[in-house]
Amino acid sequence: MFQATPRGSRRLAVSLAATGALFLTTVVAAAPASGATESTENTDVCESFRAAGDNFAEYCIGEEAANDVAATNTIPGVDEIASTANLRQIANIPKFGGFASEGAYDSDLAFQGNYVFAGNYEGFNVFDVSDPSAPQVVSQVVCSGSQGDPSVIGNLLFLAVDQPRTNDSCSSSVSSATQESSWEGVRIFDISDKANPRYIKSVRTDCGSHTQTLVPSKDGKSVYVYVQSYGPSASAFYCKQPHDKISIIKVPLDNPTSAAVVATPVLFPGTTGANSTTGCHDITAYPELDLAAGACMGDGVLFDISDRENPVILSQVRDTNFAFWHSATFNNAGTKVLFTDELGGGSSAICTSSYRTNQGADAIYDIVGSGADRKLVFKSYFKIPRLNTTLENCVAHNGSLIPAMGRDIMVQAWYQGGISVIDFTDSANPVEIAYWERGPLSDTRRILGGAWSTYYHNGYIYSNDIQKGLDVLKLDDPRTNNARAISFAELNVQTQPSYPACTTVLRNRQNGGLDITSGITCLDGVTVNGATKVAPGAGLIAFNSTLNGSVTATGASVVSIVESNVNGSVDAIGGTVRDSAVTGSVKTS
Template sequence: MIRIVRHVALAAVVAALAAPAVTAQSYPAGGDPRDGLGSGLTTAGLAMEGMRLVASAPKPAPFDSVRGLTFVNSDLAFGGHYIYQGNFAGFSIWDVSTPANPRMVSVVECITSQGDPSIVGNLLFVSAEGGGNRNDCAKGGVQDPSEHMAGVRIYDVSDPTMPRLLKNVQTCKGSHTHTVIPDPKDAGVVYIYVSGNQGARTDMEGCVSGDDPADENNSLFRLDVIRVPLANPEQAAVVTGARIFTGLDPAPSRSGGRARSTGPRNCHDVTAYPAMHLLAGACASHGLLVDISDPMRPKRLDAAADTNFSLWHTAVFSNDGSKVVFTDEWGGGTSPMCQATSMLEMGGNTTLTIKDGKYTQHAYFKIPTGQGANENCVSHNGGLVPVPGRDIMVQGWYQGGVNVIDFTDPDRPIEIAYFDRGPIDAPRAPGDTAARGRGTIGGSWGAYWYNGLIYSSEMARGLDILELQPSHYLSANELEAARLVRYEQYNPQSQPHITWPAAFPVVRSYVDQLERGNGLPAARITAIRRALDGAEQASGAARARSLRTLAGQLEGDVARATDKARVRALAAEVLRLAGN
């Protein structure tokens, strides 16, 4: 079933079929510190709230160009103290063991035309899609189809100073993006779902073009699936096609007519949540929900379409799997779609809840500032910030900067922190029609929390490292609890399930949230904090007794609480801390 939302008036309630009303924000009123920042590639003005800039590292010399998209940075993957940064012309590896002084470890020049990376153990997977990509990574373009590489490159990065190409896995439509999904029964195998936007490469054996989505031989209406035996990555190969589009009707256009004669034939990006056996497919005209309990045989559960969404682009699940935020890449990422006059319902996010395998759409969200006409800006990539008890994500908006959003209430997402630079280019002078020096593409491709810090891939400038600061919206306890979550490796499109250790900062995070939301009377909040302080000063059996006593009292608080669920969660965390 497709749930369709049709556009009506700006900033108005939008009618939804089989869903509650979907609301949008009001237009920016002006006066935001991000408005009117000075321009410059390295000298642009800065504005930030609730975070600080730890470091900004420039692009390496081989990629130090702002010519179109040829040398822009793309997505990030994380492993240990290394960051793998994609680029349309290759990739870089950064050592961030000292975050204030990130160090370039290696640069691999290899035209990919996007280069999104993922890391599994010592294997780095890199997407390649463009028509000029060569198998041997040489420059000069493709003279013969046998030289062409479009698919996923596999590198050995066991020595990060000398990455070694192991194999090029060719796919029928290339690889715009890809997503790693572990085999649930074999830890030695991963699958790679490949999202490709090219037409079928009919010069390749087994690649067939066509218009019939029901044709099992048609290469267009599927995601290529690569099986990778981790101990023998040279044996990686396409083993099947994920036909998650079959039977899906076309989405209506904004005018009410059909935009295409068929439904989608590819996804721009898919986000897997292996722990929940779910995948959210951002598939151009639709947002899909897919069961991946068997990665070789995925099953579509539901699909959403929205006439306010120009391009369903990427997705982020809440940690409990009850929500998913989809982004809309209106304008393709190269246009200024965040101006004060830009549609608020387009080019931002929408939150969908998930119940019994079905979507219900809720509110829209867009950065609450009017960017300039010389700043490419739209909603782009991000991931969760691991604050217990809340659904918080960090996200890149190209030249709209980086922001942090609380979507715990799917009907009222709010911005709680941001970092922004002024435009790369100076505003165009009246009457200036020259192209030179204008329209530089830049900004945050994606921003992600990793082991206590936020890392943003700045397309034109390099790598930004940011740190969230305590504020009205985020307490010191919540940030300390978030820093307790540590990843060995992190691929944002293969979302990990977050767990927190039993710790006082986790418990105190729930107390802070109850205070912020008036979930309990102020006097009771004070008493709970006093009890926690006393328990922390004790040890062994005495601490456990104090915590169990407090947990029992909290169960008694539920009846008078205005946020009963959070009080119950607090009581459970107190018991867990007591060792029960």
């Protein structure tokens, strides 16, 4: 059953318009006949999520719409774990302190060095994962306001608030969007002392901040915060219709307390085409390529962000199988985008036999053309190939790339559908290569839970589970183990970083030396019998390899030797030698 709040009335219009006839049929089938008594059970399961805000209640599909489960897989029992052999959990920190209650939902993640910043509807946690198998709590900041998505850069953390509050303080309470005094937007914290983050600034934005994306300025002196929000209403004071825009905050890094909204570009003007798209749910920026991909409710959008304060639409697509364009991920080359569809608002049981494999799924698009003529071209869908019970909320949600050599591989959260790893190197034929999931939280009622965000960072998979807390997993697969050769000092998944792209991948014995004159040569389990030389501008990435000879590089684009043995010396200024044994001298600085 759909019920629209004042902040959700136009969200419903977008959902119905974008999903097409089949989704409308599903909703109608779930509704009571004229004059019939409405199902109390259906009302309860959806209404129980209303206090959480977001679109959990607005888009919730009741149990009558998903009651035909004919599972071919064995569904694990309550709190049981099912997985492929190559993906295993190595640690868990349950929710605690001010976040222990069922209604305190864990949300998004950000990373900096050995620290994980885990968002929650009540604030955020800081964990030290120097030993990923034994994470340590560093601090918990209680500062309520859904949905608490964090992003980090340097000594700053940005926290999204998409809930009208009585004021901008951490002691505020829930307010009404109709009140002029209400506040919602972005909070800024100083995290130079991870054990004692300090709240230093707030910025109000129209309709709040459901999600936010950091986009560094080209001169490196500032960072822009792209603020995504939606759900306008005629009665809302700061969230008027139409809301076909985003807000852009500029934050001088040397004076973050002067942060302010500098632009509110209208992305979907007019009354045709995208008139029902009232803002974006999420935007993933790829700053190095001056691109961004927007999951904008009823539309998937490719932007040119060369001018950080004035994004320009390059391509805009719709899909009758998509109910709510939710998030986006580029491949490393910037030639593909994987979009997700959050049919049912995240609170519904979409991974049952009542829904097709192209509903509540991923859609993979190639980016074709060049410059201003680049377009999104549909290639395929992907949905996890397992059925869940009607008591498990399950739909495509947040994920990130795994920087595997020569392949496009992604790990992704599916709420109570668990965690899935997919290879979409062939964008027309994506394949799941690993999964891990818990059984339902209850066998008597639907509890909102499961993996909210699941991301790969420096060799491990981190997943923020709405009810179970922070999970750490290890993926052991020959297709992805070499991703450990790539590490990031900082990672905000919606600010997608690039990593060195292999032009040649070697996986066999190399008799004789290796002379790399151009491109980036990647070694995965290779034995090189002879000296390795890297010419200026060329690159070498060696993982789990044995180099029987010296390594020399001058002016190389990248030299990274990880989990390898070098029987000789390494002379590579600016290079990295990590978790490796070297018999000779090492000169990297």
